[in-house]
Amino acid sequence: MISRKERDKQLRRSDILKAAEHLFALKGYHKATIRDIAKEAQYASGTVYLHFKDKNDLYFALLEEKMKSMLFTTKERVAQANDVKKKLEIFVQEGLSFFEKNQDFFRIFISEEDGYFSERKILKSSTGLQTQEYTAGLLREAQKKGLISKDFDAEQIAEVFTSIIKTIILNWLQKKDVRNNNLIDLSGTILRLFLKGVADK
Amino acid sequence: MISRKERDKQLRRSDILKAAEHLFALKGYHKATIRDIAKEAQYASGTVYLHFKDKNDLYFALLEEKMKSMLFTTKERVAQANDVKKKLEIFVQEGLSFFEKNQDFFRIFISEEDGYFSERKILKSSTGLQTQEYTAGLLREAQKKGLISKDFDAEQIAEVFTSIIKTIILNWLQKKDVRNNNLIDLSGTILRLFLKGVADK
């Protein structure tokens, strides 16, 4: 059971997270100040520290939440498909669509990151590891069904796979102002490239 | 003809660039202060501003120089090969080897970048554009020789190609402390993945 007091606390917490998301997305990590965030959430700066240890903590809480929800919906949608290829398709699509929806926030990755936080910590976070493991499992399944050569190590291929997707996304983010194509439309190309390469015939 | 005065000026400039390279590599952009850099170059902080407009300018001058030298040696080595596949091989190898040699400096990319500078500006820099164009030309050649399907747009494929390499490098940088494999050894895998995908048989 959750007390009224606790629920209110959660609400305030999410007020701050919401403001943080907006400002991190708008200005990047360094240029979004605690003052800004507190102001947007309609609190004083000190209040932020009643909910988060420090600025880093706030940022990672936000990130963890985002990734958790991405993994959750992806798993859910992938589970509905039967054959492996379809699963991979949905996996890619879901990933791209999530980034498209949250593009402002994820823009931080191309704009600025601070020393030791960056991806190293993200990948090692609980949800990060879960995601990596889930992806490897999916590809292992694809290997079993003969879709992917058994020469490759599943974990390694999983890395490359997510890397490609990540890269496509980053590139897309960077050129968003120039082109105006849909990110999800790229999912076919990605899978083709990954599964069949670009070889002729 | 270059006067003594000018040569000395160039020398001081490169003193500062050298120190900047070391400290940016060691601490990242934000945490490497002008004071640090000046001190290591054995100058006072004010002197830096006699050679560079500001910290940003210093950073980009460094980056431009690095990229210029990379493009130059790559072009030189690639030109020596005759068949296209070999050219691609050398291209990949050269890229990887350059990053391996300058890994400390390029570590900045995974550790921290500031707002509007990041890759957007790099890619649009003169050398960045030249590199992109050169890569596209190489892939266009590969298309002509039937190595790559003509369905693809050369510029687009060039992007994906460099993206994959970049990603592999970033991943490698991130895990350098964990694994200890050689970056250049990955070139074969990269080309295989790119040209043939990971399809079975």
Place this chain on the structure above:
DNA sequence: ATTTTAAATGAACAGTTGTTCAATAATTAG
């Protein structure tokens, strides 16, 4: 209604850093 407990505030603190510029030192010219 009064006391006790908890939450929120925001001014003040402490530290940092890019940048400037008057003063100083070194170089060059006459």
Place this chain on the structure above:
DNA sequence: CTAATTATTGAACAACTGTTCATTTAAAAT
């Protein structure tokens, strides 16, 4: 050798920001 020019210096400036904490305000308990 002296004067003029140029380069170098580094203390001082100004602006910023994460974080704290004494004080105020609100809520809960009695």
